[in-house]
Amino acid sequence: MVVVEGVYSMEGHICRLPEIAKIAEDYSAFSVLDDAHGFGVLGRQGRGTVDHFGLNEKVDVICGSLSKSLASTGGFVAGTRDVIEYLRSHSKQTIFSAALSPSQAATAMAALEIMQTEPEHHERLWSNTRKYRAILKNLGLDTWESETPAVPIVLGSKERVYPSGRPCSKRVCSPCCRSPRRCRRARISSAPPSRRCTPTNSLNASPTRWRTR
Ligand SMILES: Cc1ncc(COP(=O)(O)O)c(C=O)c1O
Numbered sequence: 001m002v003v004v005e006g007v008y009s010m011e012g013h014i015c016r017l018p019e020i021a022k023i024a025e026d027y028s029a030f031s032v033l034d035d036a037h038g039f040g041v042l043g044r045q046g047r048g049t050v051d052h053f054g055l056n057e058k059v060d061v062i063c064g065s066l067s068k069s070l071a072s073t074g075g076f077v078a079g080t081r082d083v084i085e086y087l088r089s090h091s092k093q094t095i096f097s098a099a100l101s102p103s104q105a106a107t108a109m110a111a112l113e114i115m116q117t118e119p120e121h122h123e124r125l126w127s128n129t130r131k132y133r134a135i136l137k138n139l140g141l142d143t144w145e146s147e148t149p150a151v152p153i154v155l156g157s158k159e160r161v162y163p164s165g166r167p168c169s170k171r172v173c174s175p176c177c178r179s180p181r182r183c184r185r186a187r188i189s190s191a192p193p194s195r196r197c198t199p200t201n202s203l204n205a206s207p208t209r210w211r212t213r
Pocket of ligand 1: 009034036037065073
């Protein structure tokens with residue numbers, strides 16, 4: 001089985017799906033794409049990483065989060081009817097978990113409807129992203145060649161990360177880093193104005209990050 005992320009959330013890089021899908025095909029491997037950060041961002045109307053590459057028929061399962069571009073909580077797994085039926089009856093994570101609440105489902109469905117019918121938000125996301133990256137570039141900051149709205153600012157040391165968060169906290173983002181030992185990067189994601197920034201922390205990935213939810 002080949003499991004890959006569509007967009008790497010701490011780097012903003014897009015996975016090399018054409019090459020990866022080809023490897024999966026060559027080895028007759030089942031392919032799974034976690035598109036938590038690609039859905040709502042890449043492809044037509046934000047349909048995600050497979051659509052961005054035109055590889056809709058090449059990936060067996062696409063999973064994603066409802067907590068990012070769909071402004072809810074929970075997640076989804078998309079695949080053929082047989083695969084979904086198999087997961088329904090065999091996946092312990094599904095069998096022993098409570099279902100989405102009606103309000104979570106309704107929020108995600110409303111957001112999906114907006115995604116499909118109001119393309120201006122998707123366009124604004126990308127125009128904001130381009131503006132934001134240009135500002136950072138003009139400031140001489142290293143954004144690690146991010147290709148998406150997830151933009152790392154590589155500062156190089158935790159001593160530089162902490163002061164960089166202070167001006168941010170006075171506006172829409174608050175810095176939050178409970179594990180200061182290995183922080184090297186700040187990440188701020190651009191988003192349409194309707195979405196507020198909330199602080200998050202990544203202990204396993206080590207950098208301080210501010211991201212939208
Ligand atoms: C690649 C990836 N998959 C899944 C998740 C889980 O998302 P959620 O916040 O909905 O649990 C995340 C969280 O950021 C993620 O980065």
